[in-house]
Amino acid sequence: AQSVSQHNHHVILSEAASLELGCNYSYGGTVNLFWYVQYPGQHLQLLLKYFSGDPLVKGIKGFEAEFIKSKFSFNLRKPSVQWSDTAEYFCAAQYNFNKFYFGSGTKLNVKP
Amino acid sequence: EAGVAQSPRYKIIEKRQSVAFWCNPISGHATLYWYQQILGQGPKLLIQFQNNGVVDDSQLPKDRFSAERLKGVDSTLKIQPAKLEDSAVYLCASSSRTGGETQYFGPGTRLLVL
Numbered sequence: 001a002q003s004v005s006q007h008n009h010h011v012i013l014s015e016a017a018s019l020e021l022g023c024n025y026s027y028g029g030t031v032n033l034f035w036y037v038q039y040p041g042q043h044l045q046l047l048l049k050y051f052s053g054d055p056l057v058k059g060i061k062g063f064e065a066e067f068i069k070s071k072f073s074f075n076l077r078k079p080s081v082q083w084s085d086t087a088e089y090f091c092a093a094q095y096n097f098n099k100f101y102f103g104s105g106t107k108l109n110v111k112p
Numbered sequence: 113e114a115g116v117a118q119s120p121r122y123k124i125i126e127k128r129q130s131v132a133f134w135c136n137p138i139s140g141h142a143t144l145y146w147y148q149q150i151l152g153q154g155p156k157l158l159i160q161f162q163n164n165g166v167v168d169d170s171q172l173p174k175d176r177f178s179a180e181r182l183k184g185v186d187s188t189l190k191i192q193p194a195k196l197e198d199s200a201v202y203l204c205a206s207s208s209r210t211g212g213e214t215q216y217f218g219p220g221t222r223l224l225v226l
Contacts (some may be wrong), residue, residue: 004154004217036217043115044155044203044217059175090154099168100145 001029004093013081014111021076021106023065023091028080032094033074035065037085037104040060050074061085083112114138116185116218117206124224132193133221137185139205143167146179146189147203154202161187162209214224 005024013019018099025031031051046057065076074091091103115137120170125131137144142163147155158177159169163184172179176195190196201220207213 006154034208043219044205049214077167092154097168098160102156102159104152104154108191 002026002095002099004091006089006091006106008103008106010085010109012071012109012112015083016080016095017081017110019076019081019085019108021077021089021091022075023074024072025052025091025093025101026073027072028093028095030096032069032091032097033065034094035059035074035076036089036090036092037087042056042111044090047076051092062067081108081110086110114217116204116206118202118221120219120221121219122222122224123224125194126226127196128193130190131194131223132188132190133202133204134221135187135189135204135218137187137204138216140208141206141216142184142209143207143213144181144187145203145205145207146187147205149201149203149220151200158189191223194223195223199223199225 007022031049036044037047038044044102048057050057050067060062062076088105088107090105094100119134144161148156149155159179160167161181164181179189184200188212201222202216205215207215
């Protein structure tokens with residue numbers, strides 16, 4: 001069955017630390033990949049997306065993600081986090097330009 | 113541009129009652145999605161519309177949930193009758209077309225079933 005897994009449910013970092021959040025998706029045909037973020041009290045919004053081409057995707061606010069097809073992974077990274085990055089992060093996959101699946105989310109808490 | 117609008121923002125009902133949620137997508141967006149997000153989980157797609165036609169409703173519990181998108185604009189999601197396990201945030205999102213476009217999410221409706 002098609003699915004998306006996020007293994008880190010809660011991450012706590014100090015400011016300036018590096019971040020990597022894991023995301024794995026199951027095989028299911030053509031896949032588009034997304035990272036969404038939900039800041040406290042705000043709507044879900046897109047951080048970045050991958051359809052094809054360069055497997056290293058850059059998004060807003062200094063975030064990037066790398067698509068590794070052989071590992072079915074799409075991990076999110078940021079070299080140096082800020083307190084304002086405190087939020088919940090969701091990985092999502094769209095299969096065959098149709099069905100969307102979201103992971104269970106990772107809550108990031110950045111300590112000032 | 114105006115974002116995705118949803119109402120009500122909060123709703124408390126008793127089990128076996130009915131409830132309806134409304135969504136107004138971003139103007140011109142052909143694709144509309146309804147998601148259910150239970151506490152501690154990620155959003156689960158319930159139904160996807162392309163204009164006023166259903167693209168995917170495979171995860172919609174059709175014995176109690178229904179949705180419509182008349183005229184390809186606004187949409188309504190209904191639960192009848194509600195169960196305790198329906199307590200969740202119901203999110204509406206829209207995109208300019210299907211096939212990988214960015215989804216824009218509304219604020220959600222938080223439903224509590226007692």
